[in-house]
Amino acid sequence: MKVLICGGGIAGLTLAWCLERQGHHPVVVERAPHFRDEGYMIDFFGSGHDAGERLGLLPELERIHYPIAHLTFVDERGRERISLPYPVLRRRIFEGRHFNFMRGELARVLHARIEGRVELRFHTTVEAFEQHGARVRVRLSDGAEDDFDLLVGADGVHSQVRRLAFGPEERFARFIGCYTASFILDGPPDGLRDREAFTTLTVPNRQVAVYPIRGGRLATFFIHRAEHPVEDFSRESALRELRTVYRGMDWLVPELLERCEQASGFYFDTVTQIDMPHWSTGRVVLLGDACQCVSLLAGQGASMAVAGAYLLAEELGMAGSDVPAALARYEQRLKPAIEHKQAAGRRIAGWFVPESRLRLALRDLGLRMSLWPVASSVFRRRMAAESIFRH
Numbered sequence: 001m002k003v004l005i006c007g008g009g010i011a012g013l014t015l016a017w018c019l020e021r022q023g024h025h026p027v028v029v030e031r032a033p034h035f036r037d038e039g040y041m042i043d044f045f046g047s048g049h050d051a052g053e054r055l056g057l058l059p060e061l062e063r064i065h066y067p068i069a070h071l072t073f074v075d076e077r078g079r080e081r082i083s084l085p086y087p088v089l090r091r092r093i094f095e096g097r098h099f100n101f102m103r104g105e106l107a108r109v110l111h112a113r114i115e116g117r118v119e120l121r122f123h124t125t126v127e128a129f130e131q132h133g134a135r136v137r138v139r140l141s142d143g144a145e146d147d148f149d150l151l152v153g154a155d156g157v158h159s160q161v162r163r164l165a166f167g168p169e170e171r172f173a174r175f176i177g178c179y180t181a182s183f184i185l186d187g188p189p190d191g192l193r194d195r196e197a198f199t200t201l202t203v204p205n206r207q208v209a210v211y212p213i214r215g216g217r218l219a220t221f222f223i224h225r226a227e228h229p230v231e232d233f234s235r236e237s238a239l240r241e242l243r244t245v246y247r248g249m250d251w252l253v254p255e256l257l258e259r260c261e262q263a264s265g266f267y268f269d270t271v272t273q274i275d276m277p278h279w280s281t282g283r284v285v286l287l288g289d290a291c292q293c294v295s296l297l298a299g300q301g302a303s304m305a306v307a308g309a310y311l312l313a314e315e316l317g318m319a320g321s322d323v324p325a326a327l328a329r330y331e332q333r334l335k336p337a338i339e340h341k342q343a344a345g346r347r348i349a350g351w352f353v354p355e356s357r358l359r360l361a362l363r364d365l366g367l368r369m370s371l372w373p374v375a376s377s378v379f380r381r382r383m384a385a386e387s388i389f390r391h
């Protein structure tokens, strides 16, 4: 089967690899001019961990894992308020089946599996398509036209394939009321005390976190509730927005904002979920954030992108020539779990960015209780961390 995958991110690369292993002929088109291996720290557990195990990826994931020592919560003067031993949480909440790594490192691991085996065309996107029976005729941005047995939109939360196949983003996007940013700096600030911790400062409506990463660099993460809608997502405008919103926050924040001009891997976006009645039409199907974005609040987008790709390939492998039946089963198996995780993501927003000092204090109480043995299963349930492969 000849499959065009639009988007060479976590979902697209995983699907390309799975299909190539089955003897299909995937082609990946990616809008970025070159391989994107920048990003932010992600938690990887549940369905993603199980899919990774089935794909024989665990040794590679272990290699890129960051053994964070503590989750440390500081006050505005940088004084430690709560410090949780991360290996203990990892064992209790996730039974050790959990990784932390940079999104880009996961992408690199997946890319290595298809390099030289799958055609990956950068600086290219899908401009238009038409369906004729069992074929999809696709026109690409480089002027090429070709026929495929299946077109997969794995082009992220702002998917172009979704727009072409189902309509404008506004119809499916659920804004969670927050914006997020991340970037990478060369070298941690002098004021960062614990270099083995994921350190977080939260004040009402805003959170900033930092964590040292390989190569002597520092990854940052910002999330805030929106007081006004952002219209312009250019880097210059996003930097202005961050400086305005985070003005007055103490600790390392002024230095981070001063240095963000020289940062690499700059990312700024809304925190959004995608909610669609259906994920496929004919022989065009969506995958990953394009149809199932749970948002960073659920902490499982990349995990579910890998799991979804694994599941779609499995269904296509079993269906033979009945591709529409495979697409329907893929959606039936995955969608209920996604809706459950999206609901959890919305609940967790109050934990990420509490709206008041009182809610912040309640969150901190919950964090302190997280080490109690009985709390682990409550946390697992609240996060909807269960794997779709364990029902």
Ligand SMILES: Cc1cc2nc3c(=O)[nH]c(=O)nc-3n(C[C@H](O)[C@H](O)[C@H](O)COP(=O)(O)OP(=O)(O)OC[C@H]3O[C@@H](n4cnc5c(N)ncnc54)[C@H](O)[C@@H]3O)c2cc1C
Binding pocket: 006, 007, 008, 009, 010, 011, 012, 029, 030, 031, 032, 036, 040, 041, 042, 043, 044, 103, 124, 125, 126, 154, 155, 156, 157, 158, 159, 160, 161, 180, 181, 182, 221, 287, 288, 289, 290, 295, 296, 299, 300, 301, 302, 303, 304, 305
């Ligand atoms: C700050 C932050 C923290 C996060 N933390 C976590 C976490 O802890 N755990 C977790 O599991 N997930 C986390 N996520 C979510 C996770 O990163 C995503 O869910 C995951 O990357 C989705 O994979 P994807 O392949 O669907 O999309 P992406 O990884 O976004 O890939 C989409 C690809 O498509 C390309 N593309 C876009 N448009 C086009 C186009 N028109 N044509 C061709 N190509 C196109 C893009 O360049 C990109 O390469 C986080 C996200 C953010 C922003």
